[in-house]
Amino acid sequence: MDIIFKEYCRVVWQKKWYFLLALFALACSITLDLSAPVYYKNIANGLAAPYSETTLALLLENLQRIGFIYAGIWVSWRLLEIAIVPLDGGGINLLEKRCFDVLKNKNMAFSRTVFQAV
Numbered sequence: 001m002d003i004i005f006k007e008y009c010r011v012v013w014q015k016k017w018y019f020l021l022a023l024f025a026l027a028c029s030i031t032l033d034l035s036a037p038v039y040y041k042n043i044a045n046g047l048a049a050p051y052s053e054t055t056l057a058l059l060l061e062n063l064q065r066i067g068f069i070y071a072g073i074w075v076s077w078r079l080l081e082i083a084i085v086p087l088d089g090g091g092i093n094l095l096e097k098r099c100f101d102v103l104k105n106k107n108m109a110f111s112r113t114v115f116q117a118v
Helices: 002-014 016-048 053-104 108-117
Strands: none
Touching: 002 016, 002 053, 016 053
16 A cells, blocks of 8 residues: 555656646635635625615625635636546556556566466
8 A cells, every 4th residue: 555655646746736736726615615604694694684775785795705606616626627637647547557567577476476366
């Protein structure tokens, strides 16, 4: 397991910008998603308050902020998907090549015992 983790860390290091973009997008989407209930609370408080022009303005402002929050969440998830494709696809490809290179460098006795066990 330790070898797999080391190899995957090498792959992540080679594609560090995609990895950082994925982490940033995930952090943004989670942060925005956690901030949305605050505005829902403000809307509920505004609906419970007596009607006035100030209350209406606050309700519309909070509704607009919720729209911006969900737009930001949508953009963050799309960025995450954009970053995951090269990281996962290229990373798996590099891991398979490295594993095959390790098997090619093993001596023949190792290969025979592996195939006889199967």
